[in-house]
Amino acid sequence: MTADVVATRRAAPRSGARRLLSRHWYAWAMTAPVVIVTLVLVGYPLVRGVYLSLTDATEGNMGRTIGMNVIPSTYEFVGLKNYTDILTSAEFLGRLTWTVVWTVVCVALHVSIGLGLATLLNRPMRLRSVYRILLVLPWAVPAFVSAFIWRYLLNGEFGVVNAMLRAAGFAGVSWLDDPFWAKVSVIACNVWLGVPFMMLALLGGLQAIPRELYEAAEVDGATPWQRFRHITLPGLRPVSSTVVLLGTIWTFNQFPVIFLLTQGGPGGATEILVTYAYRQAFEGIRNYSGSAAWGMVILALLVVMATVYRRALRQQGEAW
Numbered sequence: 001m002t003a004d005v006v007a008t009r010r011a012a013p014r015s016g017a018r019r020l021l022s023r024h025w026y027a028w029a030m031t032a033p034v035v036i037v038t039l040v041l042v043g044y045p046l047v048r049g050v051y052l053s054l055t056d057a058t059e060g061n062m063g064r065t066i067g068m069n070v071i072p073s074t075y076e077f078v079g080l081k082n083y084t085d086i087l088t089s090a091e092f093l094g095r096l097t098w099t100v101v102w103t104v105v106c107v108a109l110h111v112s113i114g115l116g117l118a119t120l121l122n123r124p125m126r127l128r129s130v131y132r133i134l135l136v137l138p139w140a141v142p143a144f145v146s147a148f149i150w151r152y153l154l155n156g157e158f159g160v161v162n163a164m165l166r167a168a169g170f171a172g173v174s175w176l177d178d179p180f181w182a183k184v185s186v187i188a189c190n191v192w193l194g195v196p197f198m199m200l201a202l203l204g205g206l207q208a209i210p211r212e213l214y215e216a217a218e219v220d221g222a223t224p225w226q227r228f229r230h231i232t233l234p235g236l237r238p239v240s241s242t243v244v245l246l247g248t249i250w251t252f253n254q255f256p257v258i259f260l261l262t263q264g265g266p267g268g269a270t271e272i273l274v275t276y277a278y279r280q281a282f283e284g285i286r287n288y289s290g291s292a293a294w295g296m297v298i299l300a301l302l303v304v305m306a307t308v309y310r311r312a313l314r315q316q317g318e319a320w
Contacts, residue, residue: 114198139196179269205239
């Protein structure tokens with residue numbers, strides 16, 4: 001084989017790549033800023049978090065600058081010690097159990113209430129556009145603002161809810177001070193925040209189902225429940241499979257509601273994994289390596305859940 005042939009074969013891939021870049025340069029130019037921002041805001045913190053989770057970095061051994069003095073870092077590589085400490089700790093199982101319960105209950109209420117409201121709004125009625133706007137308002141309000149409003153409403157002494165209960169002749173409830181009622185409170189607040197998104201998504205799915213299917217089923221004598229079961233639910237599956245996954249991920253990592261409404265209390269009763277990881281990094285003697293390891297565990301749990309969910313959809317014939 002001559003040198004010219006070898007040079008030609010080596011240059012062929014480069015010329016193909018150049019042709020690809022020259023042909024689709026506009027698409028590459030449009031996606032480049034997104035890729036760069038994603039690498040800076042997501043890629044680097046993720047890699048840094050993985051690295052810190054394999055060390056014993058804390059506030060005491062991290063490098064810092066005090067005036068003119070530069071204190072070097074003294075933390076060391078410890079391998080998987082942080083992960084073994086988490087998985088064998090008493091906090092992990094308790095926090096994980098409550099996080100799963102919190103996620104399942106919230107997502108189930110999001111879907112059921114959102115589907116009910118979407119079904120009502122999909123029917124002809126007067127002032128339907130006004131109802132849609134009113135139902136979307138909770139989603140338009142920032143989560144931290146909603147959490148503060150709910151904290152005021154559920155205040156045990158001065159809250160509006162207890163004032164209404166006392167006015168009706170009932171005793172006030174310790175909404176944020178009792179472990180059971182604190183869990184009910186954070187679930188209610190999160191459901192109020194999450195239902196509008198689920199309602200809008202499912203309403204779009206309902207409007208995409210052909211009306212002819214309902215008319216044909218009605219002619220054949222199908223009852224409303226049969227039409228709902230055999231037409232509405234299968235027709236919503238492409239939309240619901242995606243929004244349920246998104247709702248699960250968002251609820252699993254719903255930091256503002258828990259932290260701002262109850263701060264994980266009382267006695268850690270409402271603490272979920274993400275708020276506990278935050279406390280490790282920003283309260284007391286800051287344990288950066290432990291917090292990073294908690295974050296990686298949360299990420300791993302979500303990846304496993306998404307993978308299992310996707311395989312379940314494929315077994316049911318869904319292309320997702």
